[in-house]
Amino acid sequence: MVSPHAFTARRYLMCAPTYFDVSYVINPWMSEGTTVDRERADAQWHTLVDVYRAHGHTVEEVTPAPGLPDMVFAANGAAVVRGRVLGSRFHAPERQPEAGLFHLWFKEAGFDVREPESVCEGEGDLTPVGDLILAGTGFRTTTSAHHEAQEHFGLPTVGLRLVDPYFYHLDTALFALDDTNVAYYPAAFSPGSQEVLRTLFPDAVIATREDAMAFGLNSVSDGRNVFISPYATALTERLADRGFTPVPVDLSELHKAGGGIKCCTQEIRS
Template sequence: MRVPVRRHYLMCPPRYFTVEYTINPWMDPSQPVSAEKAMAEWNTLAETYRGFGHTVDAIEPEPGLPDMVFAANSGTVVGGRVLGSRFRAPQRAAEADHFRRWFVDHGFRDVVMPTHINEAEGDFAWTGTLLLAGTGFRTDPGAHAEAQEVLGVPVVSLQLVDPRYYHLDTALFVLAEGSQGDRDQDLRPQIAYYPEAFSPGSQQVLRRLFPDAVLATEADAACLGLNGVSDGRNVVLPQEATGLAERLAARGYEPVLVDISELRKAGGGPKCCTLEIRNPADNPHSTL
């Protein structure tokens, strides 16, 4: 029996959603997009989280920042410490300070803005015991050491090699966080990932760290199926990721498929829209 853990998320409604430029392989400004449909998908995603008993906060979107909906790229929060973001694309640069102000206004005092290019949870995945950190297309390798210093957690660097999977969160996500305690109480984290998105050396590291990982197929990855969100039991996935959903169900998880077809036109899925706030005050180990 998988046990869901209460979560706290920060999201940004796509009120000004559009695709006016190309900064990833999914974006095509020549294709029509609908802010109304994107908003409906976002509302369904937020209500899905609330239906599981999770807390969802919303930050106000800003005109001229259509990608602000992808909140995961704007902060990494572990133990109440916040490491902000520094975007590689100039079109998104202004988002970082809007999120910084939200954290400060909501009582977070340990907020650090990075000096290296760092696209936050786009390239950082907290497993409960260590921080997996992606590089290769967006986040600078130097940001990995900076994250370790700011957040005070061990960091494992992973090299992305396929431009379709330019962020770690398009190729890997955490299914269940682990914990460290007495030997009899240690819990190994579980992840799902697409091996071919990573360099050979990084694939070896992942096999060594996560021998029981759920391996995704090319079809899973091609619909952004690895851009999922899990609370330890309920796993929110794009509705096309049916193969991955079957494999997760066989492991005891409860897949929940949602429509993100409009948001995907800008290169985002459930995780991209979801910044997790890991604050001790939220009692992150509280089960539902």
């Protein structure tokens, strides 16, 4: 059966988990004394890279740096739309040095980078959907950064307030299926933001809390294939029912720090 959804080859920026660890606590998924199997994390991450490439996508890598265990979560390093790059300004002091390293990578790759004046955690809270940018706030990225994104990208920015600390970034509670639709977990958002999402995306794929907690919404879609946590079983079935092709990839070792597939994947949109 031919999928009704159009595939688009993507360009991704990723960072190997060479120094991955849980050495501080900045979200509810982290806890003191957590033991990390770095070899397992590395194997899972490389599987994701291989799966992307096998599906026709380009993967480039930024060099990890010692002392920055969360740099593997490359989605937070910037947001790129129409070849324009908005850098990051991290909320947690522990992650702030990452911003300069991602800035340098984009600069050396030939991009101009605008540095945000406000806290802005890249694609963690900025999700392009067609000619809109959905913008999360409540725990990390500020509403003033939403305005900066709108001015920089020249696209309408729709603010969405997150209210559940387990879903501290937008990309843990929502992802774009294609240029017209999304999947999301309603209770992660304020009542007003839920209403906005219902208005904008009446045909959205709705996830359960169980699937959201399994990092099912921290997924990446190329318009046809959805790279998704294997533990988000109900969401996987719903996506398949809509004609998408779920591609399960296990990043459970990285879940210990509150990140999954999308957190590891920065999309470079030309």
